[in-house]
Amino acid sequence: MTENDLLARHRAVMPAWMALYYEQPLEIVSGEGRRLTGGDGRVYLDFFAGILSNSLGYGVPEITAAVERQLAAGVVHTSTAYLGRRQVEYAERLAELSGIPDAKVFFVNSGTEANEAALLLATHHRRSNQILALRNSYHGRAFATVAVTGNRSWGATSLSPVHVSYVHGGYRYRGPFRDLSDADYIQACVDDLRDVILTTTAGDVAAMIAEPIQGVGGFATPPDGLYAAMKQVLDDYGILFITDEVQTGWGRTGEHFWGYQAHGIVPDILTFAKGAAGGLPIGGVIARAELMDSLAANSLSTFGGNPLTMAAASATLDYLLEHDLQANAAKLGEKLITGLRAAAEGLPIVGEVRGKGLMIGIELVEPGGTQPSPRAAGLVMEECRRRGLLVGKGGLHGNVIRLGPPLTLTEDEADEGLAILSEALATVDAAV
Template sequence: MGASQPGGPSLPQERRLVTAIPGPKSTELMNRRNAAVPRGVSTTLPVFVTQAGGGVVVDVDGNSLIDFGSGIAVTSVGNSAEGVVRRASEQLQRFTHTCFMVTPYESYVAVAEQLNELTPGDHDKRTALFNSGAEAVENAIKIARAHTKRPAVVVFDHGYHGRTNLTMALTAKNMPYKESFGPFAPEVYRVPVAYPYRWLTGAKNCAEEAAAQAIDAITKQIGAHNVAAVVIEPILGEGGFIEPAKGFLPRIVEFCRENGIVFVADEIQTGFCRTGQWFACEDEGIVPDLITTAKGIAGGLPLAAVTGRAEIMDSAHAGGLGGTYGGNPVACAAALGAIETMRALDLNGAARRIGEIMLGRLGAMSEKFAEIGDVRGRGAMIAIELVEPGSKEPNPELAGALAKACHAQGLVVLTAGTYGNVLRFLPPLVIPEDLLVEGLDLLEQAFAATV
């Protein structure tokens, strides 16, 4: 089609395959990578990128691939959005670092102000900036413990919160995130989540029964008076894009309020327009005490945040929060450019439109292919759960085969799920509609050729 990406440099928005995937130059680089980088750092698709933007990534062999991954929900505004590049470049010319804890700068404050305004609730808020999602979650727990003077943290089945020692303890899935890396941090407890597709008594009963089970476990096995924080993703990401049954989250929030427990919404994958709202918890009117963000905040630069009620955020003593690189000035400038882009292009509206298209097409595919057990998600955070036909038995082999088939045809897709049987789709919110449709065409062709 030849059009450039919205708000970015001129980069043809088209799928173009000139070699097999991966091509010879990517293969050569992969050999170098394997000799220099440990195997623990895995690679989903072994193509080496030279340019990216809008809805495409271009590799060293000249192949242009449709991007349904966004660097795992990071480049929502595109990989080279004009506002992000401009602001970050201007900051690079001025200075790269001073450490906000030594000599501060305005952009950190400006990002905090934006987050205090954008996150749910009109109460007085404070924001602290960090480097990664895992770091944000760890600091949210530090803050909650300082505020409540309690030790315990409650998380949920199928949840994912990071790869550091504490966040591995919070994360549900063993392989690849936890296997052989223990022992893990103590005082972490896991309770049921309302997973409609797999709830034994059916989706209709899911919210009420799951909430009752979770609350019973907290009160009987932990003691609500011992719990500092309940931490949950409003849509569970790595667990398979599980959207808890309606009513479940509000009941958990109510329980937290009744018992002085800090409710933490982990919006690291769901935040910043990804689900068609600034934050996914807004869907049921939930106002978290603390909210963690990262990924989509800064257009690809490393930045994360904890935002929350001022009286909770101020519980940590002076010097208790921070880090050398937290709120780096270049990343802060990029974040301001990303938020500016989200507002200017109405990326919430764009995400909702992407969701309409994807859910319609995937729903139609589920009528054709019995291996699609569930189609779910909101906005530009959509997934299909793959099963053995006629059952709900997870089918991770098919998920892997479909991903491989899509990759070979120039479509970047990701797998997920506790059982490894979910294909998840996270296109950039600026992807041209014809590329989105072409990507769905390729997915349907992969199904027809694989099942």
């Protein structure tokens, strides 16, 4: 069966709103290290890691061995009706790593579920359905998480179980405060936050949810300290702070293990998913015991914390820490960002190169201004694929190239990817 045959079958049985990358969509058939083999027979260097989920790359012996040991035990699922040794051991490690005092952990299967659970905890504890979220944000595809997503291209419905007010701060490039200094930018966002609370809420807001770096929004990166300044306002009102670490966790930003740590605060609730289990489905919520234990009714997650995923997650965490992949992300991220900014000089289609660690966005614009250019982004993706590199795309307008390689990326692979990206950007700049 050819890829064209597979594409036809896909379109016959899959939703029309499930977008596929590339003019000729790509099937992935195998992987090793940071390389993927496609159904077209080509081998590609992967700079997007399954939307940052394959945090260690592919074919990692330690992860494979951990999963195989659990499979050999014959138990891949038990449910939360029984004690789970692996679940308890992994939760103990996460509670300590989270930085949240007296923390408890609840496991689910995705970032969407994790954020839904966080919103449930916050609204129940505060007895309020009012939520603050950031413009250009993305928090999931379920009912409440769509409601708190401040990105129209992912807003499937205006119906909502929560009352949401949106504030400035996450996305600087197209914001009204973009030309201010960092200090003045933070102050303007804090002033906006106070005004939004005073004018669009009843005052008893349950929580603010924020991504330290906006993922789907195009790896938009606010200045360090923004959320610390905002939290001072939140604390005045007793508003909880939820940090959405679905994409920024596990050392990906290079500077810290969690993205929130760049802001010098401690969140009330932390959510995680994606890269935690080396590609297996996982999600979770970490919160102060006071919050986590506040639900009066029974609840569970049928597949959350299942033994197979816990085995992979524990092995992934071991590998991350033992190989100091946070330091690797910092070193190679700096190399890529510096190299991309140098390559972008004199290219009118590049509006901004931004990010931290191995979480990098390239905002593409129409030459001569700042108008977003989804056309250029599509062309850059095709040029990269043609040269053997897979990258991602995002942003409100679909005009941002997103780079999130596996954290195991090598220096030679960083150089290889940088060379391909530089060539692709120059080629597309000349074309448009």
